[in-house]
Amino acid sequence: MAALAKRAIVIGIDGASMEIVRYMAAQGATPNLKHLMDTGAWRPMLGVFPTLTPPGWTSIATGAWPGTHEVMDFNIRVRGKPLTETVWGVNTQLSKAEYFWNTLERAGKTPILVKWEMSWPPTITKGVQVEGTGPGVANHHQIAGYHLWVSGDWQPRPIGGAIDAEAVDPSTIQAGEDVDRVELRPADCDQWSHVPESVKPPLEVELTVQPLARGRSDLTAWGTEGAVPRTFYGLVYAQSAAGYDRVRVCVSRDAGEQVADLAVADWSDWSRQEFTIGNRTLTGYVRFKLITLTDDAGTFELFMPQVWATEGYTYPADVAAEIDTHVGPFLQNPARDTLGLVDDETFFELVDVHHDCLADVAQHLCATRDWDVLFTEVHSLDYGNHFFMAQTDPRCGASESVIARSREGMTRIIASVDRWVGRLLELQDSETVVVVTSDHGGTPDFVPPIEAADVLKEVGLLVTDPATGEIDLSKSVAIPVGTIHVFINLKGRDPGGIVEPEDFEKVQQQVIHALTTYIDPNTGKQPFALAVTRENAEMLNLWGDLVGDVVWAVHPEFDACHGRHLPAVSLGIGGQHTTFIINGPHVHSGLALQGQARSVDIAPTLAYLLGVPQPRDAEGRVIMEAIET
Known part of the structure; x- marks a missing residue:
């Protein structure tokens, strides 16, 4: 087959309904996505049912419907077992259909996967893969989840509305302590050395990191036993007579061994640290943000995002060390599970860090090796769906301030996604086709979900x-x-x-x-x-x-924002039509497609453009209407 494109970049945005993409493009929030639509072809796409991550991304990656690939859900019936027993659906070994990246390898092509969801464990043999498990805490290589150390009059920042069930949103842990209560007490300066000058008597606080905390114990690659707590020591002090205004985080009670020295709203740099789980010593990075410190130290709030291991999450295995050396710390989860706990600004800052990390990794890998197709995906928009989208519509009954906060949240997240898309477009040349797609959408909540x-x-x-x-x-x-x-x-x-x-x-x-x-x-x-x-x-x-x-x-x-409603509905500023945008050589410019586009059509269409065979089990068609012939 003659190739119409030399390379392809496949951009996945979990939870991106075509409805929200078009709405935000019209609002001016997504100039890169708008550019791709204006100079390419696009259409609201028909996704799968249930409108969930596992069947959605698997159908996109195989060109097969759930009835064929059998990745039906997050929780799937086990043949021959009682109906109360299920298997976790984020597992490539469950798929009965060939993945497009394996088709590419059979055709002599080299795929690169960067956090492409539903691609773990890796099935590639010649390409490169970075992560690829499930959303948020549903991952394998986290050393510890976020920690939020609070004291005094600290209060969370809920937005109201229903919390989506774990069956449709396993990105966050729905049980257990969600903050780490600590006590600030007078520092014993006889035990401390190199104490900074302080107008007020310094206070100390123990900041204990619990490995394996706030993760899924059924998924961790590190085992579930023998997690050794790691304590850092905080010194709260006052640089001015106005009161307490800084915290220094140290590895011991030597204030000269600091990993952070922060005023309110400051982030520290990343610090490489070791943690013990069982008989393994794992290396990961920590960083801290001082979110709140009142001048009397009556309220204290210090945040640490996910600690991610520097090993185990790539194929080949040595790519993890390459990323550590040439790109920097990897952040798989931008603290999705802290929405409503920390302030929104902190979450948005981490979303930007997360997107920059993924773009940096993709650009590094594509610059240092030959490649043919880049698959890369983010889940952050769906995190927004599950928190902010719920109350974006006045019909939900929320106050004007909550609706405004919700709409701002959706706008800021998709704007960050769009900046990530812009970074990826730096890899596009005149011979590279770009596809933007999604697994499902998201809609507002009006009433409590029906079960x-x-x-x-x-x-x-x-x-x-x-x-x-x-x-x-x-x-x-x-x-x-x-x-x-x-x-x-x-x-x-x-x-x-x-x-x-x-x-x-x-x-x-x-x-x-x-x-x-x-x-x-x-x-x-x-x-x-x-x-x-x-x-x-x-x-x-x-x-x-x-x-x-x-x-x-x-x-x-x-329903909740997605999962149990059908793949062609719209509601408020959202909907369940998935996104299909295609741009590049031999693709029509500025064309709103009239014929139906479906999740299973993406792999066949890319195969046609790249001049490679269709995936073995593909049931979709080539979207010829988008292609100049």
Whole structure:
């Protein structure tokens, strides 16, 4: 096949609905994305259902629908196991379809993947990969999550609204202590050396970093035992008579061994430190920001973002050391899990650091080796969806100040994403095609999300233990699995099954009837958009025995920002149409495509432009309307 482009850059923006991209482009917030649209071809794209990260990115990367690749959800049924057991869906080994980067390697091409979600563990053999697991805390190589040391009258900064369930947003830990309470006490100057001059008596505070804290214990590459706390020592002092105004962070009670000396709003530089987990000594970087310190030290707030290991997260393995030497510290998570705790400005600052880090890594890798296709992705816009998007619409009932904060949050995040896109466009030349895409979108929240499990419990089809909330398989005939699936607890198929095979269709119809006739007591409306059998779910590109016996969806106002509503809805400034923008050689300029574009069409279209075979299991088509022929 003759190639129409020499190289490709595939830019992934998790949670970027075409609705929000067009809205922000019209507002002037995204000049780089607007340029790509104005000089390329674009269309709101039809994504997958459920509108989630795992099936979305896997369909984009393989050109296959979820029914074929089988990466259905974040939590997927395990064949032959009780219906209460699931497998974590962020795992390339689950995919039954070939990834496009492996197709490229078969064709003699070299791919580079930089934090391309749903690409871990690596399947490449000739290219380069940097990270590629799940969102936020759903990663493998974090040494420690964020730490937020607070004392006195500190208060969080919530925005209100519902917190999205972990089933659709596993980027943050939803249980456990979210701050680190500390005590400021008079410093014993006999124990300290090299104490800086202070107008007021200095205070000390112990700042203990807990390895493995605020991460997912089921995912860590470092094991779950033997995490040794690492204590830093803070010295709070006063440079002026106005009161306490600085903190010095030290590795011991020697103030000369400082890793930070901060006034309010200051960030420290990165400091390379060692941590112990089990029998391993791991190296990572720490940095600190003094967010709050009142002049009487009555309120204290010191923040440290994620500590990321300097090893283990790349293929080949030595690329991690190369990044450490030539690029600097890697930041996988821009503190998504601190939204509503720290001030918004601190989060936005880290988002910029995160995006700059990923752009720096991509530019370094492309400058130091031959490459053919760069895949790189950010999740930060979806972090904004789950926090800010919820209350961007006046119909949500929030105050004007909350709506303004929410809209500013969405604008600032996508503007930062756009600057990252601009850095990547520095790699584009006249022979390089660029595609911008996304896995799903995001919509505002109007009412608390509706859960099928609650409806099934109400009608007695699902029974849970009153004390633990766990599903009682001995009494339940219908079991919700993952985000949008309900399985009949069938004898002979499911361990612990109680439904006789001859009653299967009757129970299946009972589930469908319960969902489709349910009336939400808060609104008087019917929240469920559909509930269909597995056979009928093929119209949603879902088939096979990992699909529920019943598949359901809700109207967008009854969902969290994405997940359980259908892939072609719009609501407020958001929606679930995914993004498709293509720009470069032999691509039409300034063309709003009329024909349908789908997630599974991206890999075939890129294969056509690059002159390589289609991925082995691709079910999409080449979007010929976008291409000059």
